[in-house]
Amino acid sequence: xxxxxxxxxxxxxxxxxxxxxxxxxxxxxxxxxxxxxxxxxxxxxxxxxxxxxxxxxxxxxxxxxxxxxxxxxxxxxxxxxxxxxxxxxxxxxxxxxxxxxxxxxxxxxxxxxxxxxxxxxxxxxxxxxxxxxxxxxxxxxxxxxxxxxxxxxxxxxxxxxxxxxxxxxxxxxxxxxxxxxxxxxxxxxxxxxxxxxxxxxxxxxxxxxxxxxxxxxxxxxxxxxxxxxxxxx
Amino acid sequence: xxxxxxxxxxxxxxxxxxxxxxxxxxxxxxxxxxxxxx
Numbered sequence: 001x002x003x004x005x006x007x008x009x010x011x012x013x014x015x016x017x018x019x020x021x022x023x024x025x026x027x028x029x030x031x032x033x034x035x036x037x038x039x040x041x042x043x044x045x046x047x048x049x050x051x052x053x054x055x056x057x058x059x060x061x062x063x064x065x066x067x068x069x070x071x072x073x074x075x076x077x078x079x080x081x082x083x084x085x086x087x088x089x090x091x092x093x094x095x096x097x098x099x100x101x102x103x104x105x106x107x108x109x110x111x112x113x114x115x116x117x118x119x120x121x122x123x124x125x126x127x128x129x130x131x132x133x134x135x136x137x138x139x140x141x142x143x144x145x146x147x148x149x150x151x152x153x154x155x156x157x158x159x160x161x162x163x164x165x166x167x168x169x170x171x172x173x174x175x176x177x178x179x180x181x182x183x184x185x186x187x188x189x190x191x192x193x194x195x196x197x198x199x200x201x202x203x204x205x206x207x208x209x210x211x212x213x214x215x216x217x218x219x220x221x222x223x224x225x226x227x228x229x230x231x232x233x
Numbered sequence: 234x235x236x237x238x239x240x241x242x243x244x245x246x247x248x249x250x251x252x253x254x255x256x257x258x259x260x261x262x263x264x265x266x267x268x269x270x271x
Contacts, residue, residue, distance in 0.1 A: 024241075039240045046244070085251045089244050096240040197248070204255055211262045218269050 005203065012196040019186075019193035027186035039097040040183075045191040046089040047115075049198045051152060053083030054122070056202075058149040061142035073138045074209040075202075076145060077129055080122050082201045086194070087119045102165060110158040111166035118155050121148040 023041030030037035060075040094112065095105040106112060125148060129141050159166055160173075170179050179187070 020241075035234055036237050038237055042241060042244050085247060089247050092243045092247065093240040096236045096243065100236055201251070201255070204259075208255065208258055208262060211266065215262065215265055215269065222269075 008196075008203070009200055012193070012200050015189075015193040015196050019190040022186040022189040027183050028180060030183075033101055036097060036100050039093050041186055041190045043090060043093040043097060044187060045194040046086045046093065048191060049194045050083045050086035050090060051156065052195065053079045053086060053198060053202075054118075054149060054152050057083060057122075057145055058152075061145040061149075064138060064142045065146075070138075070213050071210070073142070074206055074213060076142060077126070078202050078205040078209055080125055080145065081205060082198050084119065084122045084126060085201070086198065087115070087122070090115060091119060107165045109164040109166055110162040111155070111164045114151060114155045114158050118151045121151055124148075 019041070023038055027038065027041065029035060057076050057079040060072045060079060063069065064072040064076060094115075098107075099105050125141060125144055128144060129137060132140070134140075158164065159168055168177065170177050
């Protein structure tokens with residue numbers, strides 16, 4: 001287990017290094033925006049990785065409600081947390097890209113606003129899990145996650161449904177969309193690297209969550225044993 | 234160019250902060266397991 005984790009971590013590190021080279025050096029400089037467009041290679045893969053995390057959270061939450069399996073609950077909390085980390089990256093790198101290109105840090109257009117709402121939904125979900133002490137926490141959190149997920153397709157479709165300051169999709173955006181093949185290659189390398197990195201974080205966080213669940217079980221068993229001891233005395 | 238470097242640096246600062254959060258959590262859970270096993 002430890003050696004497979006180490007191999008995976010090393011492969012991820014190599015991927016991240018090569019993806020950095022692809023984004024900063026190998027990809028051609030964009031004609032109108034110049035060097036600042038290279039933020040694209042961190043901004044877009046981070047957004048897609050966050051989406052994948054929230055999709056996994058959605059599936060795990062449904063699985064938990066159907067099967068009441070604590071492993072599904074552990075996957076749900078883990079993917080939500082890692083998804084929030086990647087959405088935070090999106091919300092920080094976006095304005096850093098916007099300021100030199102649009103002349104403003106932020107605007108309340110549909111894409112930016114729905115992304116901020118997405119971040120707030122999953123931060124609320126994590127805070128609810130952190131501070132709720134009732135026995136129904138996992139069930140209520142799963143229900144909250146299922147409703148919260150509605151914002152994911154809204155974020156994705158926002159630049160197709162509404163006129164936004166945010167650019168129209170360059171990938172799967174229909175006629176007239178698309179990017180240079182070398183840019184596409186750099187984007188895919190960065191996407192692979194970030195998905196692998198998210199997988200690594202999920203792996204570590206999942207094991208911690210399972211340990212926490214086992215600690216809770218041990219506390220519950222101890223409490224039960226002491227109650228039974230009191231009753232038989 | 235400044236914002237490009239800032240964006241890349243911010244990305245890695247966020248991830249490193251999260252990794253530190255995970256390692257602190259792991260240490261706390263390890264201590265709790267030891268306490269329960271005693």
